[in-house]
Amino acid sequence: MAESDRRLPVSLIVAGLVAIAVVSMVVDRRGVIERGREFPAWLGSLLDIAAPVQDAVAMPFEAVRDTWSGYISLLHVKLQNDTLQREVARLSEENLQLREALVASGRLQRIADMRKHYEVPMLPAELVGVDASPWFRSVLVDRGRDRGVLSGMPVISEKGLVGLVTATSRHSAKAMLVLDRQTSVDGVIQRSRSRGTVRGRGSDELEFEFVARNSDVRVNDLVITSGLGGVYPKGLFIGTISEVSDPGTQLMRRATIQPAVDFGRLEQVFVMLRRGPTMELLYSTQVGDESPPSESAGPPS
Amino acid sequence: MKRTLLILLIGIAAPVLQGALNTFVPARFTPDLAFLVVIGLGLYWRSTAGGLVLAATLGFAADLLSGSLLGQQALLRLLAFGAARSASGHLNLRGAVPQSFFVVGLTALNALGVATLNVFFTAGGGFDLVMLRDLLSHALLNALFAFPVSRLVEAVATAFGDDEGARRALRLTPRVRSI
Numbered sequence: 001m002a003e004s005d006r007r008l009p010v011s012l013i014v015a016g017l018v019a020i021a022v023v024s025m026v027v028d029r030r031g032v033i034e035r036g037r038e039f040p041a042w043l044g045s046l047l048d049i050a051a052p053v054q055d056a057v058a059m060p061f062e063a064v065r066d067t068w069s070g071y072i073s074l075l076h077v078k079l080q081n082d083t084l085q086r087e088v089a090r091l092s093e094e095n096l097q098l099r100e101a102l103v104a105s106g107r108l109q110r111i112a113d114m115r116k117h118y119e120v121p122m123l124p125a126e127l128v129g130v131d132a133s134p135w136f137r138s139v140l141v142d143r144g145r146d147r148g149v150l151s152g153m154p155v156i157s158e159k160g161l162v163g164l165v166t167a168t169s170r171h172s173a174k175a176m177l178v179l180d181r182q183t184s185v186d187g188v189i190q191r192s193r194s195r196g197t198v199r200g201r202g203s204d205e206l207e208f209e210f211v212a213r214n215s216d217v218r219v220n221d222l223v224i225t226s227g228l229g230g231v232y233p234k235g236l237f238i239g240t241i242s243e244v245s246d247p248g249t250q251l252m253r254r255a256t257i258q259p260a261v262d263f264g265r266l267e268q269v270f271v272m273l274r275r276g277p278t279m280e281l282l283y284s285t286q287v288g289d290e291s292p293p294s295e296s297a298g299p300p301s
Numbered sequence: 302m303k304r305t306l307l308i309l310l311i312g313i314a315a316p317v318l319q320g321a322l323n324t325f326v327p328a329r330f331t332p333d334l335a336f337l338v339v340i341g342l343g344l345y346w347r348s349t350a351g352g353l354v355l356a357a358t359l360g361f362a363a364d365l366l367s368g369s370l371l372g373q374q375a376l377l378r379l380l381a382f383g384a385a386r387s388a389s390g391h392l393n394l395r396g397a398v399p400q401s402f403f404v405v406g407l408t409a410l411n412a413l414g415v416a417t418l419n420v421f422f423t424a425g426g427g428f429d430l431v432m433l434r435d436l437l438s439h440a441l442l443n444a445l446f447a448f449p450v451s452r453l454v455e456a457v458a459t460a461f462g463d464d465e466g467a468r469r470a471l472r473l474t475p476r477v478r479s480i
Contacts, residue, residue: 013350017357017379024361024372029422032370039365046365050317057321065325129320131367132335134328134435135415138368140320166368176368181425203431264327 036151036283037167044144044169051142051172054129062267120233122156122270123147128172137180137202139163141269144171152231152279154272160237160260161185161225162269173271178206178238179263186229187238192216195226198238198257204264206239206257213253217244223257230278303461305355308346308454312338312359316366329435332446335363336411339378340404340447341454343385344394356382369415370422377414381407400451401444408440 031037039047129140143149145168155162155175163177176183183200187208194215199207208223221241227234243256275283315334323331339356346352360375367374384407385394394400412432419425 010349010353013353014379014383017353018376021357021360021372021376021379024375025370025418025422028371043365046313046362050320050366053317054321054324057318058324061322061325127324129317129366130323131328132316132319132323132331132363133333133367133369133374133415134331134439135412135432136368140366174366174368180368181419182368182423184424201429201431202435267324 032151032166034282036279038145038151039167039169041170044172047140047167047169047174048144048171051128051140054140055126055142058128121273123149123273125149125155125173125269125271127266127269135181135202137177137200137263138166139175139177139266139269141173141175141271142171143271144169144173146170148273149173149271150275150283152275152283154232154236154276155269156236156272157261157266157269159262160239161232162261162263162266164231165271175269175271177263178259179204185232185238186226187223188226189215189217189241190222190224191218192221195228198223204259205242206259208241208255208257210253210255213247213251215253217241217253217255219244229276230281231276233272233276304457305351307457307460308338308342308355309358311453311457312355313362316363320366329438330442331439332442333408333439334446334450335359336378336381336408337404337443337447337450338454339381340385340407341451343382344389344400344451345455345458347458349386352382352386353379370418373415373418373422376418377411380414381411384410397448400447404447405440405444408443409436412436412439 028037123143125141125143127139128142131138141149141155149165149168151165151168153165155165161178163175163180163183165173166176167174178185178198178200179202180200181202185198186195187198188195192215194210194212194217196208196210196215199209201207208217210217219241223238223241225232225234225236225238237260239257239259239261241255242258245254245256247253312335315338319328319331319334339359342352342355346355356378357375360378361371363369363374363378364371385403388394388403392399392403394403412435413428416426416428416432420427
């Protein structure tokens with residue numbers, strides 16, 4: 001009797017904790033789909049504490065890496081400098097000629113207007129931590145809600161698409177990389193305009209699943225965002241096709257993409273401070289609104 | 302209380318520090334220290350109820366720092382704690398070798414759990430070859446670090462004196478005198 005009395009609370013605690021975990025997952029999933037995850041202060045405090053701690057811990061490692069890469073870079077810097085100066089001269093000349101051509105055709109003003117329309121303010125952010133679990137690919141950056149970062153904002157680097165902000169606290173934010181298994185992005189082959197879905201595989205490569213089985217795709221084709229998902233703006237560089245599989249009897253044609261961004265060396269990113277139309281529509285929906293858009297059942301893509 | 306706080310500190314500091322380290326080393330080449338702390342709790346923590354609450358708390362902390370859904374790793378940590386607790390009652394897991402084998406198995410189950418929950422709750426795919434490749438290196442590293450981490454948990458579990466024993470002695474002493 002005494003033993004069963006002692007066991008009862010444990011079984012109740014197990015049931016309670018399991019229920020809390022499951023309910024928490026369901027609520028969090030709804031949050032991801034419907035309104036973004038802007039953590040309240042009490043919940044986000046761990047992220048806010050983790051960011052500077054991770055930054056401090058990484059500092060000595062970064063110093064060693066920077067010193068080493070700086071030394072290696074120095075060996076090539078003279079040659080690179082000469083090449084770049086020649087390239088700058090060539091591009092300046094080309095730019096001048098293009099401007100002349102545009103002015104001549106009267107399109108410059110229209111292009112300037114278009115740029116104003118599409119130009120998105122970007123916030124530079126330092127990557128301070130990477131997911132400790134090998135089963136998820138997310139990063140922690142040192143900019144949060146106090147700097148205007150919100151869930152659903154795209155994250156890029158100077159080389160291309162990095163991922164999407166999935167949760168924010170006051171001073172930091174969590175971004176899911178395109179490499180993560182939960183990520184999918186609508187992409188297009190720049191050369192042939194063949195469209196498909198780019199999916200993370202959890203590895204350092206991406207998978208491109210084409211809409212049409214007879215899509216025109218070749219190795220070294222460039223893949224960019226199509227803008228159709230309404231999450232990422234059109235034209236962000238995703239990567240280069242490294243392998244094309246024979247569709248065989250399968251319905252879909254698949255290819256492997258080498259991402260443009262070297263995620264192993266990623267240090268600084270830019271958060272695009274404007275959400276795509278789909279994310280804006282989903283996340284600006286008030287909590288308790290009974291009629292969320294039907295597309296929200298899927299993950300951000 | 303001190304022991305609980307110390308374990309919480311260790312269990313939360315582990316993923317934070319690992320997060321910083323993983324900017325240089327891929328996660329699959331590092332052990333999951335917070336997961337190993339939970340296994341250590343299952344093996345050595347005296348109170349099952351307290352251990353369960355600790356395991357869930359550490360899981361939620363890992364969820365906050367990770368790309369998982371809030372509660373996903375908490376649920377798996379509860380299962381890991383339960384498995385370690387149950388196994389320690391039937392097997393001798395005090396040695397480094399049996400502990401390593403046990404941790405390899407539990408790491409594989411944890412990966413399967415992640416994949417299963419991903420299929421149910423997110424758009425993430427199930428268990429695949431990439432996951433299997435990552436699992437091999439990750440499980441091996443977990444096995445290598447399992448023993449030292451569980452010894453650390455054992456040391457914390459027995460540190461700061463034995464509170465329960467002390468309380469029992471205080472209650473019993475007057476009874477003996479009254480008789």
